[in-house]
Amino acid sequence: MSVRNLHYFFSPRSVAVIGASARPGSVGATVLANVVGGGFKGQVWPVNPKYTELAGLPVARDVAGLPQAPELAVICTPAATVPAIVAMLGARGCKAAVVLSAGLDADAGGGRTLRQAMLDAARPYLLRILGPNCVGLLVPEAGLNASFAPVAALPGRLAFLSQSGALVTAVLDWARERRIGFSSFVSLGDGSDVDFGDLLDWLAADPGTDAILLYAESVRQARKFMSAARGAARAKPTIIVKAGRVAEAAHAAFSHTGALAGSDLVYDAALRRAGMLRVYSTGELFDAVAVLAQPRRPAGPRLAILTNGGGPGVMATDALVRGGGSLAPLGPATLARLSANLPPTWSHGNPVDVIGDAPVERYRLALQALLEEADADAVLLIHAPTAIVPAADIARALLPLLRAAGKPVLCCWLGGASVAQARSLCLDAGVPLFDTPEEAVRAFLQLADYQRNQHLLTQAPPAGRPAPADREAARARIAGLLAQGVTTVSEADAKAILAAYGIPVVATETARDAAAALAAARRIGFPVALKILSPDIAHKTDVGGVVLDLAGEAELAQALEAMLARVRAARPQARLAGFTVQAMARRPRAHELIAGMSVDPVFGPVVLFGQGGVAVEVTADQAVALPPLNRVLAADLVGRTRAARLLAGYRDVPRADLDALYEVLVRIGEMAAGLPELVELDINPLLADADGVVALDARMRLAPVPAGQDPLARLAILPYPAELERRVDSALGPLLLRPIRPEDAPAHVAFFHGLSQEDVHYRMFGMMRELSAAQLARFTQIDYAREMAFIATRKAASGADETLGVARMQADPDNIAGEFAIAVRSDLKGKGLGLILMACLLDYCRARGLATLRGTALAGNVRMHGLARACGFELRATADGTVEMTLALLSHAAPPAAPPS
Structure with missing residues (x-):
């Protein structure tokens, strides 16, 4: 679920307080006093079999005794009673309940907790639950104080969401003193049903909310959260304080990347990617509240x-x-x-x-x-x-x-x-008022950081795409390794997989023994590097398992014997599988970097970059980003490290080939999306200089994907869906229909310029001569989890792709209904392109399970009306001079394949 029935929390016409009481200091008494005393204009119905009247109001014995179904119920009763009360509320027709009760992790019998029993009772009725174990919610403009908070919130245009009940009361008290008002104030508690994603979706569209503030301790359903957070942050300032900064994932890891990509770094990356501003203390949170007011x-x-x-x-x-x-x-x-x-x-x-x-x-x-x-x-x-x-x-x-x-x-x-x-x-x-100069400056810097994050959202990557990766070759090698039971990938196999994705590697071979190592060195050519090969040794230099710059066969033979002795002495229990022989890369001015990938338990795969070498943990210069990446995001990832200043060049050291480095990071993001069996990747060192980049050493760890599991399930942000590309023949010749991607921004500008002012007016419902950077980003950098834009493209005379038309769909957060829009370049109308694009879009909408597709056109846009009718839409003129177009997808056949005569 997502936004369904959430309006009953924010604008109910009636409130039932289940467990209302006259006992001073009780939750039931406090909630009833707050609801009655908050200025709520709707019906208030206390419920408690012990009373006949409370606060001057008649009291119902139970839910069945209410005069009608309440639009919002506030439950203040013991945990054991909650599932049954929720079931009764659902049966009466209630659609929203705030559960203040704690202790719902207790056993309910039948292998269920009370929490699960509560959710099971609510589900058949689509009854939404806020909580349990929460303080409640306040909507000052509606006079609604459905909470046991000691003070009320002032009306305003800030929304505050918190997983901490104690922080709710503290912020209310602090904000009231400073005359800061709120559009809504919500305590999520355990967030068993209504969570951050749901509320972000709701508040992003709330005209009474100008900015959103969150206090979070944990995030569940990362993809849902990221989609909602990205949408909210694009719509209005969204600021979060994330508690629990100690790395939950700190442990002895398979690789440097796994050890370094701690969970707090990942939260930073996720919030930055969403365009939110993260603050680090309640003091900074208060500063942010003051500034955002x-x-x-x-x-x-x-x-x-x-x-x-x-x-x-x-x-x-x-x-x-x-x-x-x-x-x-x-x-x-x-x-x-x-x-x-x-x-x-x-x-x-x-x-x-x-x-x-x-x-x-x-x-x-x-x-x-x-x-x-x-x-x-x-x-x-x-x-x-x-x-x-x-x-x-x-x-x-x-x-x-x-x-x-x-x-x-x-x-x-x-x-x-x-x-x-x-x-x-x-x-x-x-x-905005502050007690000290430092607090004021900190608040200003928060605003500046937010603006930088927002600017990153509007930057378009350069046009053009590199040669596609040989994903099938990489997958075949991985399948072969897993079939043999291999999960720790040898250096040679790891480099072969990297090479399949276009990442430069040095020539590398594995050898079972000394004779095979000598033969491999002859094939590669001296000088070579020699490394021990063992599934039990993660860091070879720690045991003397690396020797560099071996110039000839005699040196290599001596190094082989000495290395075996050192490793056996240092790690006598380690299994030795042989050696790795690789060409020496003579790049004296190259920077040693680390690049890799690991899987975060919340946000899934993350890409890591920083200073590399054997002292990688000591230098502690790393940043992470959520895939998929493009050149802009890769540049931002690099720019967040101290290594970026070295890579820019200094003294007589020239600037490194940053484009080549960005491409490696983009490719690692593609591996995270395209190779679901890959759970850890470590390229260390990755050499970078003015001549490009090359991977000297690489480690990988694999894990089989459980049968039936979606290979993209672990990704917080869906990658470009290449499988949706299709080639079609048309009156315009062969065309490629495919989802739009960020690199299409320059072509999209040219497409916009190919629309007549009349068509712009019909498409945008207004006159516009240029697309702003924010509009262009919104059109080309889409969230594939919730929206789709298919473009029709062909090669222009220059060899670049040109966009001829686009059909878009934005799904609601519940994936029930979608809004569509379509535009065809003005000089190409009447050639059937609109129908081709609509057929593609409708196929996609049916496949994702949408029930309804809707669109709105101006009354004078008769071409759009005709196209909609040809696709089976029902049209209805409205009083405001527009035409609503509606198609029930689940009951209609596909549209005709050719335009009507």
Whole structure:
């Protein structure tokens, strides 16, 4: 389930409090008092067989005694009673219940817990459960306080979701003091039914919510969460504090990659990929709440600081630079303007120190100058109390500028009672307020980080695709190894699989004994490297199992004998399978890197990159990303490591071939998606220099995929579905119909320019001459788990792919209904391309089990009306001048294969 029936939580017309009580301090009494006292305008029905009246309301003995089915029920009864109550509520027609009760992990009999019995009771009726073990929810605009929180939430436009009940009450108390309001405040508790994914989907479409804040301790159903998080973060700012940063996956691993890709690194990668902002403490969470309560966002990381004291300005500057931000450069016009209005002793730069004796007008002129400085992305106002001018007078004079500012302004009124009135004035005006300069700077940097994450979502990778991987060769080799019971892959086999995916490797052979090793070296050519081959030795250098730069047969023979002696002494129980012989790669200026893949228990496969070599754990310079990757995402992955600065070149070391490196990371992502048996990959070292990249050493671990399991089940983000490509003959010649991908962005721009203004108007319901970067990303970087866009392509005269038409479908989170849209290049109309695209889209929608497909067209778009009728849609004119097109997919045959005559 997902958003089905969630509206009953947020806008119910009636609420039943099951277990309502008069006992002071009880949950039942508190919830009833909150529901009645919160201003809820609907019906409130207490339920408890011990009472006939509570809070002036008649009390029903049980669910059967209610006058009608409640739209929302709040259950405050002991855990053992919950499954039966849920069953009765479902039978009465209730569609939403908040279960505050804890202890549902207890045995219910028949091999089920009380929790499972509760879910089983709700499922036949599509009754949605929030909780159990939660504080409840608050919807201030509706006057709904269905919780046992000690204070109510103020109305506002922030949504807050939390897995921690204690944090719910703390944030409510903190936010009320600062006059921050909420559109909804939800405690998920155990999240047995309604979870983060469901609520993110709901709130992303909620017109009353401007930003979403989450406190999370764990995530389940990673793909559902990622789809919902990506959709929500594209729609509005979404900020999360993820608790539990200690790596849950810390253990002795098969490879460096497995040991390094700890779970918190993966959470970082997942949240970044979704476009969310992660914060790391409740203090930062509160800062984020304060900043998100106002709508302005910084365009970048450049901050202008206005202060009446040098010390606070220096403190703010230190925090800003340490956090990755920068002081905004002040242009000549701004400097001249400030010099004309400030004393000669002013700081003549950023931070702008207006001196401790500054009167009100000096503050106002300085703030106005900084607000109009184009290179300042935001302004921080710091005031330390003085005996010259009351802080409240300064605040009153600045409030008109603060309210009208076109960029974020953060205020820090240092002190206590002497600045209390100034702080209160700012709070009343909705200006973000902070106790210290460091807190204010941290909040600004959070905003800047969020903007960077959002910018990453809109970047389009370059057009063109490299030669496809030989996936079948890789799969055949893996199948052969597994058939032999091999799960720890030899270096030679690992490199063969890498080579099948286009990753450069050095020539490598395995040898069972010394004679075979000498023969392999002759074939490869000296100099060579020699390595021990053993399924029991993960890190060969630790036991003397690696010798480099062997120039001839005599050296190799000597090295073979000595290596066997060292390894047998160090690891006498290890099974020795022979040796690996490989060509020496003479690249003295190459950087030693690590690249690989492991499987996270929550988010599935992740790609890792960082500094490599034998000291990889010591350097601790790694970053991870969720596959699939493209060039933009690979570049971001590399850029999050210290190694990126080395790869950019320094002194007489030239810049490494970063494009070749990005391609390796993209290919590893393809392996994660295309080779479901691959559970761990370690390329270390991966050499990178100006001449390209090459894998010197590689390790792999395999595991069979259980029979009947979807090979893509482990992926949090679905990869490009190449299996949906189809070639068709048309009046335009042979065409390739395929899903759209991020690399199609340049061709999509050209396609848009090939639409007439009339067609743009019909497609977009408005006039538009260019696609914004965000629109282009939204059209080409789609979530294959929830949407599909098929494009018709052919080769242009230039040899590049050109897009001729596109048919799109966006499924609802429940995969019941979808919305479609279609566009064909204006000069190609009337040639049957629209019908071909619609046939492809309808085949796909039926295959994924959609029940209904809908679309909306303007009344004048008669070509679209005709196409829809030809495909079996029912058309209905609406009062707003549009035409609704609806097709019940499960009861209609496929559309005709050719346009009607």
